[in-house]
Amino acid sequence: MCSGGGSDNYAAQARADETARQDRIKTGTADVNKKFEGFNDAFYGQRQQEYKNYAEPQLRDQLKGESSSLAFNLARSGLTDSSERSRNEGELQKQFSAGKAEIANAALDQSNQARQRTEQNRSELLAQLNATGDAASVGSQAVNRAGLLASQQSFSPIGHMFSATTGLLGNAARAGYYDNNAPGMNAYTGLFRGNSNNSGASRTVKT
């Protein structure tokens, strides 16, 4: 008897289709994981180092400016050989070290963010694979996304990391804001006219 052969074939076909779908998803998952296996600790460590390479020169550049301003302000104040100099150098070191530590932490944060972005991409690809069972399409997208993720992403420049806490740190103009005794750039204003910013206070310039 042959009755029932049709539905039997249909059931066998349905089971074979489902088995094949599951196999495609397993294979696709393995493919995606293989494409993403390059995103390991070494990769994220490299991201961390790249951020430091980017940010630390900016900090050093700022440090140079601050050091020059300090030397200038100390000399102008006649405090070059003084405890005030040491105090300011200590403050500069503290701010520089804190800035470097901040960059080191930010570098780790950058590496964490890269890890999250990578995982998000991987997760989206797998979700797509589970929904469609289309391993070929997802595999090709995995290649593209992995390439994009591996390429360098832009970083935001660091802000100004030094603050003029002592009045001698910072540029000459700012020094005037924080320390009433420091003339700052105001020293060179009003040479040939009265200084209206000094609220009537007279200033004698020796010649």
Next chain:
Amino acid sequence: MCEPTTATLALTSLGLTAAGTAASYAGAEKAKKAMDAAAYAEKLRQDKLKAESKVMFDASLGESGADVSNKNIGDAVAKRDAATDAAVQEAVPSSVGSTTGATSKTVSDESATRTSAGRNVASIYSKNKNPLSGVNDVNVNDAIRNGRYLQDQGRVANFMAKSAEVLPIEMDAAKEKGSGLRGVGTILTGAGSLVGMGAGMGAGAAGDAAAKLAAEKTLMDGALLHPVLGAKSPASWYRMFGAPQPPI
């Protein structure tokens, strides 16, 4: 051609009905076995997937909890501390000159002390902050790990659901197994019923009448005479005229 008797018909009916029932039973058994096999195969598939899911859950559970998190936070903080400790060590070169040509020892000693203190303060600030950042690091890693497990569990759940969706189709197909035998059984049972009904409602009686007539013909043709009439007295004659047949 010999006519079937009621007994023959009844026996035939019984035989057909029994054969039909047996065929139907065999067909039903075949379908039941096929359905059982399909259900069992699906159970094995589901059990395998459930086991896979349990392994993943156990692994996920093993990587979670306060004890594991505390250890991970400790590791993350240590990693942050190492990074910031290395960062704060760099000394700032002094760009301040001296009015006397060389910086006095008193000033340079104090500068060394203060810059060292500055590094220490920066290190302390970092070490105070790193435990907070370390918790964030662990949270990020936990989220990634849990997301992966969740996705893997979702895949297994999807396999279970989709596999289960095929089962009704397989059950329908399994029901069709033995349908040929069941068809034969139905035909045989039906035929048995018909024969049985025939035996009960006429075919058997006709057979019996024919048998009786044959017996009477034997009487007429044979040696048995009516004791009074002295002639052959076929029973059918009496019956034909509606007269009671005299006892022989």
